[in-house]
Amino acid sequence: MRLVVVGTGMAGSRVVSDVRARDKRVRVTVFGAETWQPYNRVLLSNVLAGTATPEIVRLHDKAWYAEHGVTAVLGAEVTAIDRDCRTVITADGRREPYDVLVLATGSRPFVPPIPGVELAIPFRTLDDCEKIVEAAGRARRAVVVGGGLLGIEAARGLAGRGLPVTLLHVAGHLMERQLDAEAGLVLGETLTALGVEIRTGAEVTAITEAGVEVTGGLVEGDLVVLACGVRPVVDLARDAGLHVERGIVVDDEMRTDDPSIFAVGECAQHDGQVYGLVAPCWEQAAIVADLITGADTAARYRGSRLVTRLKARSVELAAMGETHLTEADAEIVSFSHRRTGTYRKLVIRNDRLVGAILVGESAAVGTLTQLYDRGGPLPGDRASLLFPGLSSAPVADSPVRMPDAAKVCRCNNVTKGQIRACWEEGARDLAAVAAATRATTGCGGCADAVEGIVSWLCEQEGVSV
Template sequence: MNATGRPQAPQRRGGGVIPPGDGGEARIGEARIVVVGNGMAGSRFVTELRSRDPRVPVTVFGAEPQRPYNRVMLSDVLAGTARPDHIGLVDAAWYASHGVDARLGVEVTRIDRAAKTVHASDGTVTRYGTLVLATGSTAFVPPIPGLRDGPPEGALAFRTLEDCRRISALAESARRAVVVGGGLLGVEAARGLAGRGLEVTVLHLAGHLMERQLDAAAGGVLARTLARLGISVRLHAQVTALRTAAGAVTGVELAAPGGGTEVVGADLVVLSCGVRPEVTLARDAGLAVGRGVIVDDELRSVADPSVRAIGECSEHRDEVYGLVAPAWEQAGVLAGLLAGTEPAARFTGARQITRLKADGIELASMGETHHGDDDEDVEVVRFTDAARGTYKKAVIRGGRLIGAILLGETSAAGTLTRLYDRAAPLPAERLDLLFPGLGGAAEAASPVRMPDAATVCQCNNVAKRDIRACWEAGARTAGDVARATRAGTGCGGCRDAVEGIVAWLGEQDSESVAGSAGG
């Protein structure tokens, strides 16, 4: 019986749950690693840890009921070009077959650091030796009239797979959609809705789209690209309220430039106003929190060495990373540390590289992109063809690439990413940066001219030689390569390159067979 007089359900020792009155509970949990959050960071950590240590007890809590999925590909699901089951990261049967205690659909409600336990929504209390927080971010909903008491029918955020399902259902009967926010997620949502045949308007407060990743010129080219796809863009748009009738959204109210208001009609409103690190549990537990859970180079909370934090909920050296590649790098570092296979591993920071690949839109952005020709200490190389939706820019300081934008035509992305990531010397002919192989000095996009050491998938650190090794081991499709190396399962920006290499290897193999038969 518990304090309420109700009988307590049997609790599994194998899951690290504390049995009442059992003196063995300390032994159960003293080595257990408990992961709170089963998104892209948490699930990656669990798989990385299991690949290094098949025996350490692991429990992972996921607030969402389904298996973890690739959040980057939600816009493909929204557009109807991918099914929800296509974007899963870990097969549902994987957990049991690898001895992982997975609590899907169970939310952790409290952390007791003194007792080293986590309390969950299903009433269980689980002891940990090490606690890994991977709680990610939550969508920011502005406190404006029409939203203060919760979004009305027809208005919702775009953050989770469930959000995507609800938006898709509403889109079946909607005609006009408004996306509030023209950042990366907003652009992805707008493209997905336009792909479903809706009339879409993007309302963005800043002076150009994706201002964190793009300069004003690139933002203008992107707006023209969206216009060709049937998406209108309103900049400097200050949303003051949502209009509703009978509890359902009917439009978005804006502050008019000359005073007063105007209304943009809509029967579907998608809120993409940014995200905030989810740190409620950490803050309530008394951990050090800035924008995220503050961690050191071993990803330990600076307030409690038995607690680690990775992904969007962590803050490392004053930086909160909102992209998948840094989160996965952190997951790998932490797995090596906790498994003991890489005791010297440290996370010292990551370069942020943004990729967007949707129907009609291709984008790569990295580093310091906002420098212009008037900045004396930098060199800017730029090409613009706004009519065709192409914008390319490289920013150089001290002979090193410090930033770049590729919009519309991204064949140089691999070259620029490697030069940026490694701070490598640049070719004397600067146009080779934007147009690989134009002057013969830079690496061409063709698989034939790409060196084996070239990194193809930045998210998963997969080189061309790794893909070749997969081919030699029997992989014959890009899907086979993805299952073996994870190439193409992150931001998706390298999928064309992986497919190109696989096709080229197939051609080489066919030529070899034909040559042997002819001899």
């Protein structure tokens, strides 16, 4: 079988590695428009902040491709699909035949149509990251446009380099899609304490050499970073005559309306939803790999339950599910302490957790994530969920009480039971567990939990590390 994957981002790379893990015989060719070896885009904020290098965030390298018999063509944009001949065509005229084609074209940054926007740098790729870091070295002040997840990570990273930063956001509070107004306010105050000036309700009208013009004046800055959201890259699919709406429309098998073509990741639209987080992309990749190789012909994608984690130094945030419901629609349990940068909110319906927001450090994150994932009944004492340390009940994210089915790494769907199994097979530290299960290789937010489980297992068995 000849498999061609278009895209070397996180979804495309995962398809390649999952297919190869299931079947050594499939002939795999992957095309990437970027010249970089595939990298973990989730960790680019760490590169921007100077806490990671491009080498650290790499997913695959030349040696991996050679070892696994995969042909990787980098710096080669696929510009056309000949569906009649089952061939993809690159910008330089290369033609590659396929039996099965996977489109993992990802998304591109949205660049608002405002005067002077070419003076700004989008924050999306490793090339963008390098440009921003280079410009930051000679800049006096930075302005970040966009108060979503990526914009906050960019602003925090630049502030961590000692650069004065102003974050502009058009909505009334930060991360308005995931957070309610109180949570957005607490998050903004936390960032302000870390050196990021926050201006919400700021409509950008132009970008100049002096800074960013907004309604009401000029925000000075000689480095302007754009983080205004993304749009799925669907041109290739649309030009090939595939069904495209906001994304490339797929069914539960992640197939397009051409049965020989799949789509995964940020370019795919499943059941009306386009996912922008890594965990759904990797879930989709696993389904496609199962179907292509025949490892599980019954595999189907049923959608994902999203948990958003903010990855910025000294900023702890998790949001999941239906966070904007009111008392009229659900039971709301909340606590806010702005002085300490703490906000916690539960959204409960039919005695099930359907949404939650946690701003500030909280031991409840693991417990609430598990309850949200599994949809199990909640204890009558709701306060014990927000403040697990005040309750005599066992904490679910303690390794002793955590069931083997509990999901520890959401990005890679790794459970405590899988961590225990690979430990029993000889994995005795975090690096060995990550190599065996991929836990911690997504956003990295589960590293402490995984390390805690490994340490606990070693203590239980008297194993020294």
